[in-house]
Every structure is written in structure tokens, then in C-alpha cells.
Amino acid sequence: MKKFTSIKDVHNIKSLLSLAQELKESPFKYDSLGKNKTLGLLFFNPSLRTRLSSQKAAMNLGMNVVVMNLNNDGWTIEFGDGTVMNQGTQEHIKEAAGVISQYCDVIGIRTFASLTNREEDYQDSVLTKFIAHASVPVISLESATLHPLQSFADIITITENKIIEKPKVVLTWAPHPRALPQSVSNSFVEWVKETNVDLVITHPKGYELNEEFTKDVEISYDQEKAFENADFIYAKNWSCYRDYGNTLKNLDHWVVNREKMKLTNNAKFMHCLPVRRNVVATDEVLDAPSSLILEQANNRTYAAQAVLLKMLRNED
Amino acid sequence: MKKFTSIKDVHNIKSLLSLAQELKESPFKYDSLGKNKTLGLLFFNPSLRTRLSSQKAAMNLGMNVVVMNLNNDGWTIEFGDGTVMNQGTQEHIKEAAGVISQYCDVIGIRTFASLTNREEDYQDSVLTKFIAHASVPVISLESATLHPLQSFADIITITENKIIEKPKVVLTWAPHPRALPQSVSNSFVEWVKETNVDLVITHPKGYELNEEFTKDVEISYDQEKAFENADFIYAKNWSCYRDYGNTLKNLDHWVVNREKMKLTNNAKFMHCLPVRRNVVATDEVLDAPSSLILEQANNRTYAAQAVLLKMLRNED
């Protein structure tokens, strides 16, 4: 595996899923595989789960880890080709990626959505340019439009918690005080479609996701109807794709609460965290035994560890 | 040991002290005990000794260490129960503590005093809430009102440097340009009371500490009288407990200088660092052979290592 940026980079999902489950059973089984290998983690923005679970995954394999907060510990990065760099940016992505590749055996990088330039965001140009100039395998720790390690962990979590063969999974839009990227939602749809589930997406009109992801998926503007018979409720806020990066008002009633959960088939509740309590979902929902939010975070370690293992072994 | 937040969490001080001294003699004796174990260090505010000595302690035991600057590398944390999180805070302590517990085997956390809300500070609510939601052992790296690793290191230092069986130890208030917490002073009193010393506290009127800590201790408003026959002078600034968080003016003459040290029984000088030179104490005092300030910092490693060892072994 030379890069892990979306489900398209995964040769065989079932086998990767099995590997993650094996690692969860025996986290230290391959703890000498990473000896004298270094994982570099590069962050352009805050992170808690990603930062810690990636380090944990690497250490479980016996790797060294170095962490850089770019634009903070290091230099401000230029992404434009041909730019005359006489302004604020200090180092070009060409050098940054080329140099870091020499110090690391695998690189994880967290990039970001502008939420202003849709075309550029959906080209994932920061990540794409980094990969183009890197000479070692690169893992996306969330890009402008996808969050594959989160979605992989979500699939592990659903697999572990499903009671019926083909559960009904509902991705529901939920309120949030700030405009957020579509990355988690895009990625969740992309991954969950490849597993044996009935997927329904529910959101207010205007919050339609990029059809590239949703074209074969049932979409409902009626949240309560969508919740009926659901086995898993996955809540997530995102900003508009069409009116790119904007948000619509007066939608606080889309919060996931106990009353709505009662419409489901005793559904498990999921969210990628961090979650704004009593805005996205109520305390009752988040603290209920049916809430899987901590388990999702736990599975981030084994998702990352499975990907790292494939890269260290140079397997597909 | 499930938590280390005050002397009340210590089952047997003498045995913990012996363990620290054994580790100082042979720091790497147990360097495989921590294999595949991770210490997570969480900071809400700056730290040098705590940050480095805790890492050193963990590495001496063969543990991995991950460091997070919360509110900076990660997300802004909400501590209120039932809060509708539609403002600045991004992640609730419930999730933060629950998630981090899954990636770490022991967590060290540095919290802070508001110095505005005495009741909340003295409930140590940030630390207490973190522990309530954590599922692994937690070490206080200084809380709003206590600094137990510092005090443990101070006890080690006094034990190593005392010449007579029951030395006179004087905790003296000293000037500082900013309002500081009472944590080091409270904690020092709490720990040193449990050892075989004569303890005297001296400070200007108005700087009385919480009586919960000082009720059996001799207090003097006359610094020079208190210094007479002292074997150890421990200097520290703190802000008012009664008029909570405030400071009083025109007290620069409380600086510890050579003239005052001459009143003592060749006393050793102690301070927890960082120290404002020529404000808290003069260069002459800090640079004298009787100054133990570097040795106190050195003992921070073995204090932390003893606590980590107890936690890794699941001993009291």
C-alpha cells in the first residue's frame, strides 16, 4: 500500500478489516516489525484522537514516531506551482515533502478544507501535492474531503456491533455552531456502501452531499421517517456542498435526542467526535449504553495499525 | 495506586520514599516493566520540569510517552455538565478523558487554578472530572490546589540532606510580580507534616493558607524570627486564600537574602522552580552551595518514577 487516502486505495476491504480485528485481539503481536522505522505525523490543524491513536498504532508495531505541527513548529508552507515566494510562505511543499520523506518511513498528514474554494478542496490539492513530492507511503489523517481512517474505524465498529446480517444504517445531518467540512460524511458513505448494509442519508434540504458519493444512496429530508427501524444512527454535521461552505439557519430541531432514538430498532448511536453535546445530540443519547462513540475512537488505533502494517510489509 | 493527586492517595509514605531512593540508585533496574505501555501527558499550561521529568521517569521504565498540549494541539475542553455546547468549547471532558484512556495506560494531567473561584478551585474540579471519566490511573502533574509530585520530590530532598533527626523546616512566603496559586505551598505542608520535622510557616498577614492544611502548624508573621535555627528554608510565593487570588503591596522586603540566611542553622535553601531571581531570593542565596534547587528538580524524576512503578504493578 503506497498511499491510504480513500477506500479506492484498499485492495481488499474484508481482509483489511480482519487484520484490524486481529490487531485488536493482539496489539503487540508484530511489535518488532517497526524496529528502526519512523512514522512522521504532520498536522496543519488541531487533533486529539488522530494524533494519539496514530502514535499508539505505530508504537504497537515498535515504530518510532515524530510529530510536527506545521505552520507552528516548522515553516509556513507554499502550495502553488511557480510562485515567486516573496510573501508570507517560507517553504514549498516540494521541499517539505521531499525532505520529510528522507527522515520518515511512513508519513501521516492532516490537511484541511478551505470551505471557500470547492474545486480546490475536492481536488484535495494539499494532500495530492504532498503525495506527489513524497517518496515514502503517505496516510491521510483527514483531508479536505475524506477521512478514511475514521471511516475504517466506523466499519470495524459496525461490524462488531451489528446483530442482524444487513443492518439499516442512517447517516443523519445534525446541528453545529460552525461550518464544518464534508469529509467525515463523504468518507462514511464511501466506506459503508462497500459493506452489507441498508444506507439512508437524512438531512435538511440544501445539505445534499456531492453526488459522486451519494448517487446510489437513499436520501430523505424527513429525519424521523429515516430513523424508523434503524439499527445504527450516525450523526454528523456538515456545511453545504452546493452553496459551498455555507450553513442554513433555524435547524436546531435536527438534534438527535431520546425521542428520535425511540423511533429506531434500538439503534446504536455513533459519532466521530469531538461532539458538541446538546447541539449535535443530547446528553441522554451520548451517555446511553447504546452509544458507541468511545468504541469508535478506540477502533481508530487498530484501523491505523492495520494500514501501517500493510505499508511496512509493502503489501497491497 | 489508581490515582496520585495528594498524599491521601499514598498508602505508605516511607515505602514510597524508599522506592524512589532505590530508583535514584538504579534508574534502569525496571526498564522492561513498561514495555508496550504508554504514558499520556496532558498540559493545559506551560511546564518544563514536570514535562521533562515525567517523560524521563516513564522512559526509565521502558514506557512510551505521548504529550498533548490541550487547548492548543487539540480541542478546547468543556467541563460543565449539561452545557449546550454552541459556544467556544469543542469537546467535553467526558469524551476527552474517555478517549485518551483508551490510548494510554497511565495519564498525567496538569490542570490550573482560576484564582477567581475559590470553591471551584478547591474542589479541583478539572482534575476531579477528568478522573471521574478516565478508565486508567491518573497522576496529577499539579492541580489547582496541590502539586504532589513536587512535594514528594521535596521530601526526598529533605531526607537526603538532613543532618539531624528532626530538622526545623521553614516555609516562607516570598515576593513575586504575579498572582500565583497556593498549590505548591498547600502540598508541601500536607507532605512535610507526615515526616519527622518541626514545621513553621511564615508569611505577611493576609497570606494565611487554607486552615485545612495549616491547622496544626506553627505560623509566624515575623520572617526573621522564624528563620532562627532553621535547617531548611523553603521559599515560595502564593496569592491570598482569604481574599482569594489577590495580592498585597509593598512586601519586597520578604525576599530571601544572605542576611536572613545567616539567622539560620546553616540552613539549606529550597524552591520548586521556576524562580524569579532577586525577587523571590537573591542570586547569592540561589547560587550558594547550600542551595538545593537543582537537586529538588532532579528528584522529580524519581518521585514520578516511583508513582508510575506502583501504577504499572497495580500496587497500593
Add this chain to the structure above:
Amino acid sequence: MKKFTSIKDVHNIKSLLSLAQELKESPFKYDSLGKNKTLGLLFFNPSLRTRLSSQKAAMNLGMNVVVMNLNNDGWTIEFGDGTVMNQGTQEHIKEAAGVISQYCDVIGIRTFASLTNREEDYQDSVLTKFIAHASVPVISLESATLHPLQSFADIITITENKIIEKPKVVLTWAPHPRALPQSVSNSFVEWVKETNVDLVITHPKGYELNEEFTKDVEISYDQEKAFENADFIYAKNWSCYRDYGNTLKNLDHWVVNREKMKLTNNAKFMHCLPVRRNVVATDEVLDAPSSLILEQANNRTYAAQAVLLKMLRNED
């Protein structure tokens, strides 16, 4: 080796160079030498190559690494002797250096040029004071006036890439939007003079470096003439030494471009990075096969590793 701050600290350059080349061949040959040893890296300002290559070098030797961003993770440091510290600085260099020495076996420190006080900068007072109060070996990760690890890596790179016995090496001043220190240039001259090369320095009038470094070196104000027959072009910006820290206007034509490179003897192009593309040198030059910029960065690891090895073995 007790300190590594300039070429003057190197007993035998040829042997140090051989050691670095041996380590580049077999990076993990001595991977148990650093067991239970800790490298502390202290930064006052941003860094990418230095931060990562130093960590890599230490990990290749099996050392632990702790990284501190001083003034950020820690406390604001006071460097003045006798200062009454009742203002912004929180910890004196005496305590900082003394304390950190107790937690680390080797310390790397990156200090900075004020570019306002030439005398103080050229005394390298921050580094010098740190060393004076440290009790373990100290490596300069760039000081106010020198950057020895960079220059050592540059010498390795020239040695690996020279075709003739005694190549012509040209250090050329190049434009930059900000005032930069003279450290890389001073240090390059200091190191390259000790190897078997013809060195020429070319820069606009007014950019003369400190004669302490350049006294035996040919200096030309005619960049194109200097480039004739060059085997290596080393581009670097620096601010004025005489009119200390100032910069002169209208010198954009000093950019290194393809036309100028054609005047050389198929010269290799070098720069220490980060480089402002199309300001210091054009894309064509930086991206040409003759560009050694990534290899220079790669050699930073082995330069640092050779120095660490000498220190761990307590050799000259």
C-alpha cells in the same frame, strides 16, 4: 566531544566525515549504543530539518528524544546576570540549563540572532550561557552566528558529489524578502575552508561578512564572473554584517537562474533550505538534476548522528 558549536570543537574533520559516511551506509549499526540515553532538543524558533533530522539521528542510535519549544511549552527565559526578574521573563538560563542537564544525556539547542545587537550576537551569548550552566554535552542546532550541523552536512554532500580533486566552490549571496542571520554563511566558510576546495564568495557591495571568517577567501562583487568554472554553487541570503542586520534594495537580479548556472562547469546547486522559490533561485535551478538540496537535508541526519556518537562514546 563536550560541545559542538563550531568547527573549532572538531578534533579531526576527516575522521568525523568518515564516521558520518559509515553511518549513512549502516544507520542502525550502533542502535544499542544509546539505550537509556536521552537527547533533549530545545527550540526557541521554528525548525523542520533540524527538528526531524536530530530526532532521526538519535533514534538511529537507540536514544530517547524529548522536544521542548521553549518560550511556548515552557517558560520565558532570562539571560541577564543579576537581573531583578520582576518583569516578563520567568526562568533564568542558570536554572533552565542546570535542570535540563539532569534529565538529558545530551542537549541540542537552537538559539537565534537578534540582528540588532551585533556584539551580543557574535558572542553567541544565549548558547554560551546555556553551555556554561549545562552539565552535559551540548550541540548547537544553529546559533546566532553559526550553523555547524548544516555545514558539516554540506561538507559531506560536497565530498560525495565532487568529480575533481579540488573543486571550485562559490558561495553566492541571493535575494530574500526578510533580513536573515549570517550563521549559515559564516559556518559554511569556516568548514569549507578546511577542505580541499577553491572557495570564492560573491555578494553585492555592503554584504561583506565578518572578516574573521573571510580573511583568506577570494571575494568578488561580480556574480557572473564568480560563477565561471564553478563546480558547486551554494546560494544563501544574509543581512548586512557592517550595517548590522540591515538589507539593501533592488538586488532581485542576484537570483540564481539557469542562465547564470550555464556560466559554470556544470556546477551542482546547493542551498540549506527552506528556500524561497523564484526569489533565491528559480524553479529551473532548484528542480534540475544538478540540484543537491534534498541530499543536503538527508545528510543532516548523518552529521548529527556522527556528533551524537562521539558524545555518547566520550571521544574527541
